[in-house]
Amino acid sequence: MKLYNYFRSSASFRVRIALNFKGLPYEYAVVHLTKGGGQQFAPEFRAINPDALIPVLDDEGQRLTQSLAIIEYLEETHPEPPLLPTAPLERAYVRAVALGIACEIHPLNNLRVLRYLVRDLKVTDEQKDAWYRHWVEEGLAAIEARLVAEKRCGRYALGNQVTLADVVIVPQIFNAKRFDCRLDHVPTVMRIFDHCMELPAFVDAQPARQPDAE
Numbered sequence: 001m002k003l004y005n006y007f008r009s010s011a012s013f014r015v016r017i018a019l020n021f022k023g024l025p026y027e028y029a030v031v032h033l034t035k036g037g038g039q040q041f042a043p044e045f046r047a048i049n050p051d052a053l054i055p056v057l058d059d060e061g062q063r064l065t066q067s068l069a070i071i072e073y074l075e076e077t078h079p080e081p082p083l084l085p086t087a088p089l090e091r092a093y094v095r096a097v098a099l100g101i102a103c104e105i106h107p108l109n110n111l112r113v114l115r116y117l118v119r120d121l122k123v124t125d126e127q128k129d130a131w132y133r134h135w136v137e138e139g140l141a142a143i144e145a146r147l148v149a150e151k152r153c154g155r156y157a158l159g160n161q162v163t164l165a166d167v168v169i170v171p172q173i174f175n176a177k178r179f180d181c182r183l184d185h186v187p188t189v190m191r192i193f194d195h196c197m198e199l200p201a202f203v204d205a206q207p208a209r210q211p212d213a214e
């Protein structure tokens with residue numbers, strides 16, 4: 001398998017964790033998101049993904065996009081060890097936590113959104129950073145409230161089993177730290193983060209450990 005990705009990309013980070021967790025080797029193909037205006041916009045990459053977004057997973061010529069769809073594909077093709085529980089209610093909970101980040105927080109702070117704010121709407125860097133922090137802090141507060149209310153957490157978001165929810169939480173926290181977001185209001189999320197970062201699958205997938213890390 002070949003993963004088109006970039007060390008800082010949190011959606012790529014999710015897929016790297018899942019591949020590591022399942023013990024699946026892969027070729028690391030760099031798509032630099034800022035060099036020369038962004039390699040994601042190059043015609044060669046648009047031919048791979050017309051959305052001009054990473055990650056893309058190439059599995060024997062089949063190109064898969066959208067990190068959560070890729071992870072569900074890996075789950076179906078390589079079920080062990082699992083990243084989704086078997087009980088329907090638990091699966092729905094795990095997916096809701098993952099989607100709460102992937103749909104409600106991450107897209108608002110994607111690189112192209114931040115670029116549009118600065119280049120087209122002429123907001124200052126301070127305003128852009130305030131926008132970033134606002135959506136991360138508010139979004140994580142909602143995740144924290146869900147985790148507490150559902151009473152399903154253990155070491156991880158679902159008891160003591162690593163799931164898709166943890167795979168999506170960890171990269172979002174890396175982003176939050178990079179932009180100096182407040183995190184003291186989400187102690188449950190941070191406890192889960194700390195426990196995940198004791199596991200090699202998460203540690204080895206972090207940005208600083210990637211071949212293109214700057």
Ligand SMILES: N[C@@H](CCC(=O)N[C@@H](CS)C(=O)NCC(=O)O)C(=O)O
Nearest residue numbers: 009010011053054066067110111112
């Ligand atoms: N929903 C997509 C999001 C993919 C995404 O936004 N990727 C970012 C990097 S984390 C990207 O390629 N950004 C390029 C840009 O904004 O121009 C997924 O989960 O795969």
